[in-house]
Amino acid sequence: xxxxxxxxxxxxxxxxIDDASFxxxxxxxxxxxxxxxxxxxxxxxxxxxxxxxxxxxGSIYKNGEELHLKTVSDAISAGIAYAxxxxxKYGLNLIDNVRRNVSAASLFKLSKNGFVxxxxxxxxxxxxxxxxxxxxxxxxxxxxxxxxxxxxxVVLSKWIYTDADVVFLDExxxxxxxxxxxxxxxxxxxxxxxxxxxxxxxxxxxxxxxTCDRIYTLAFGRITxxxxxxxxxxxGLMKLMTQERSAANGGTEEMEQAQS
Amino acid sequence: MTGTAHLKDIVMRNLRQSGIFIAFVAIVLLxxxxxxxxxxxxxxxxxxxxxxxxxxxxxxxxxIVIIGGHIDLSVGSVAALSSAVSATLVIKEGMPxxxxxxxxxxxxxxxxxxxxxxxxxxxxPAFITTLAGMLLFRGATWYVLGSISLSPFPKAxxxxxxxxxxxxxxxxxxxxxxxxxxxFAVVGYAVNTVRGRMARIAYNQSVESVGLMAxxxxxxxxxxxxxxxxxxxxxxxxxxxxxxxxxxxxxxVVTTRTVFGRHVYAIGGNxxxxxxxxxKVKWVNFGILLNMGFLAGVAGILYSARTxxxxxxxxxxxxxxxxxxxxxxxxxxxxxxxxxxxxMVGGLIMAVLSNGMSLMSLGLPxxxxxxxxxxxxxxAFDVSNKGRAGTK
Numbered sequence: 001x002x003x004x005x006x007x008x009x010x011x012x013x014x015x016x017i018d019d020a021s022f023x024x025x026x027x028x029x030x031x032x033x034x035x036x037x038x039x040x041x042x043x044x045x046x047x048x049x050x051x052x053x054x055x056x057x058g059s060i061y062k063n064g065e066e067l068h069l070k071t072v073s074d075a076i077s078a079g080i081a082y083a084x085x086x087x088x089k090y091g092l093n094l095i096d097n098v099r100r101n102v103s104a105a106s107l108f109k110l111s112k113n114g115f116v117x118x119x120x121x122x123x124x125x126x127x128x129x130x131x132x133x134x135x136x137x138x139x140x141x142x143x144x145x146x147x148x149x150x151x152x153x154v155v156l157s158k159w160i161y162t163d164a165d166v167v168f169l170d171e172x173x174x175x176x177x178x179x180x181x182x183x184x185x186x187x188x189x190x191x192x193x194x195x196x197x198x199x200x201x202x203x204x205x206x207x208x209x210x211t212c213d214r215i216y217t218l219a220f221g222r223i224t225x226x227x228x229x230x231x232x233x234x235x236g237l238m239k240l241m242t243q244e245r246s247a248a249n250g251g252t253e254e255m256e257q258a259q260s
Numbered sequence: 261m262t263g264t265a266h267l268k269d270i271v272m273r274n275l276r277q278s279g280i281f282i283a284f285v286a287i288v289l290l291x292x293x294x295x296x297x298x299x300x301x302x303x304x305x306x307x308x309x310x311x312x313x314x315x316x317x318x319x320x321x322x323x324i325v326i327i328g329g330h331i332d333l334s335v336g337s338v339a340a341l342s343s344a345v346s347a348t349l350v351i352k353e354g355m356p357x358x359x360x361x362x363x364x365x366x367x368x369x370x371x372x373x374x375x376x377x378x379x380x381x382x383x384x385p386a387f388i389t390t391l392a393g394m395l396l397f398r399g400a401t402w403y404v405l406g407s408i409s410l411s412p413f414p415k416a417x418x419x420x421x422x423x424x425x426x427x428x429x430x431x432x433x434x435x436x437x438x439x440x441x442x443x444f445a446v447v448g449y450a451v452n453t454v455r456g457r458m459a460r461i462a463y464n465q466s467v468e469s470v471g472l473m474a475x476x477x478x479x480x481x482x483x484x485x486x487x488x489x490x491x492x493x494x495x496x497x498x499x500x501x502x503x504x505x506x507x508x509x510x511x512x513v514v515t516t517r518t519v520f521g522r523h524v525y526a527i528g529g530n531x532x533x534x535x536x537x538x539x540k541v542k543w544v545n546f547g548i549l550l551n552m553g554f555l556a557g558v559a560g561i562l563y564s565a566r567t568x569x570x571x572x573x574x575x576x577x578x579x580x581x582x583x584x585x586x587x588x589x590x591x592x593x594x595x596x597x598x599x600x601x602x603x604m605v606g607g608l609i610m611a612v613l614s615n616g617m618s619l620m621s622l623g624l625p626x627x628x629x630x631x632x633x634x635x636x637x638x639x640a641f642d643v644s645n646k647g648r649a650g651t652k
Binding site: 045048049051071072073075076082084089090091092093094095096100104105107108111114115116118119122123126158 | 459460462463517518519520522523525526529530532533534535536537538539540592596597
């Protein structure tokens with residue numbers, strides 16, 4: 001992705017993402033670290049079929065080919081997935097059951113001539129219940145009865161089932177217990193091992209340092225730096241994450257040097 | 261996990277769905293008692309079918325609109341416009357009755373596309389769009405009819421709303437054809453239930469016990485065949501019932517088994533989540549309202565055939581009956597929940613209430629008050645039910 005610039009959806013001249021560039025290799029876990037309001041979610045959502053903002057400019061490349069993603073369904077068929085940070089608001093249909101939530105983004109895989117194969121859908125949901133260790137008596141359970149961690153696993157199942165090879169995970173561990181956090185990071189590593197490119201967005205620096213190969217820092221809508229997780233420290237990252245806009249220009253140059 | 265769920269469990273879990281059936285049976289029994297059995301007499305059952313079929317047609321479309329999280333206030337006016345256009349072509353211009361039917365339905369589709377455009381692509385809430393449509397198309401009806409009513413229609417046109425498939429296979433004081441059609445439907449239902457159960461077992465899902473399933477099939481079969489027997493003793497199988505039956509089957513499949521149906525539930529359940537799952541929200545909303553327009557067109561034709569006229573005031577308050585039927589039938593005010601079959605039972609509850617009270621020679625004032633209270637109680641039940649599910 002290069003020179004990605006996005007404007008605020010309602011305030012037309014307010015720049016939310018300014019000239020951001022980053023890249024991810026297949027099989028790599030990349031972190032995007034930033035404070036609340038740095039534009040992390042906006043960055044990912046605007047990439048995901050322009051689900052956020054307006055006046056997008058810049059280009060997205062996958063395997064050397066430029067992608068033109070105008071809608072979310074374009075992005076899904078291009079093999080991009082975005083698991084939201086706010087699963088209750090943006091991720092799940094809470095009044096529906098596990099089975100339909102898992103299949104929600106990939107009905108095209110389960111349907112023929114517009115008709116959904118309900119039994120095949122059940123089978124898929126059961127498979128994910130086992131493989132993702134979703135704790136629910138049956139997949140016919142409505143998701144609002146599940147715990148946060150299990151809801152998050154439903155969200156992940158939904159996006160993994162789209163067969164995406166570029167997966168954005170926005171705050172995947174928000175509001176869930178330690179055991180579920182561990183399971184989620186096991187899943188992240190498994191995805192990378194399967195050759196998918198995973199981008200984890202988080203403000204939990206220890207978690208990022210523990211799972212990612214490289215970490216980009218985002219501050220005030222600009223990418224202010226990139227460091228290898230091996231030689232990154234929390235202090236160093238925090239410094240980049242809090243750079244003011246005036247200083248951020250220098251940061252962009254640093255990042256370009258790091259890329260070259 | 262193959263196991264048998266307990267009866268109590270099933271009833272509790274499906275309270276929203278089964279409660280409505282229990283309420284329906286209770287109301288039918290109550291009015292049968294109060295009217296000394298007149299309610300279930302052959303003639304009266306046939307009348308209920310003829311009088312309320314167009315409300316049920318509207319309720320099919322309305323429940324889909326409500327599942328999608330919208331509301332449509334314009335259906336009465338749209339039905340009136342459809343019947344007005346049809347009547348003008350058939351009665352004034354002397355065209356064949358088929359032309360009127362097609363034109364009326366086309367008008368419905370056009371209106372649906374118009375409202376769908378404003379709701380889906382301009383982003384006006386359906387409440388406002390259809391409130392405007394209610395005025396707009398009522399005005400258009402007056403304009404087309406010149407504020408006078410048109411009648412009569414040719415016999416063939418009237419038959420759509422008043423005719424019967426009778427005596428095709430003969431019978432001794434009852435219509436064999438009617439009985440056969442219903443028997444066929446019951447067998448179809450039984451086969452479908454058994455096959456569904458076998459598929460669930462093949463995919464290792466829990467199923468209800470064989471006994472319970474058999475009981476369900478026998479109960480449904482008995483009720484349906486009793487109904488068929490009564491119809492067969494009177495005038496036979498009404499054409500509207502065939503139309504209604506086909507529509508109910510088609511739309512049950514559309515809402516439960518198609519991608520479009522799933523997307524409607526997804527949008528109503530959580531709009532932003534649906535958008536972020538790649539649902540083409542605008543096109544689905546457009547489709548919902550287009551379909552509502554189509555069904556309003558059909559209802560307009562049925563109504564004009566039934567009353568053998570097109571009137572400027574036709575279809576007044578139809579929208580409220582259709583909306584009430586959907587909510588009584590278990591649709592949620594917030595969207596994302598509802599069933600075509602539920603809306604049909606909801607519509608029948610309204611029909612039996614009106615019809616039963618008419619038989620008891622209670623007037624419109626009492627009928628309106630009772631129907632209002634029933635609607636309020638049904639939604640109150642839904643709200644309290646949801647509160648309980650939330651704390652579970």
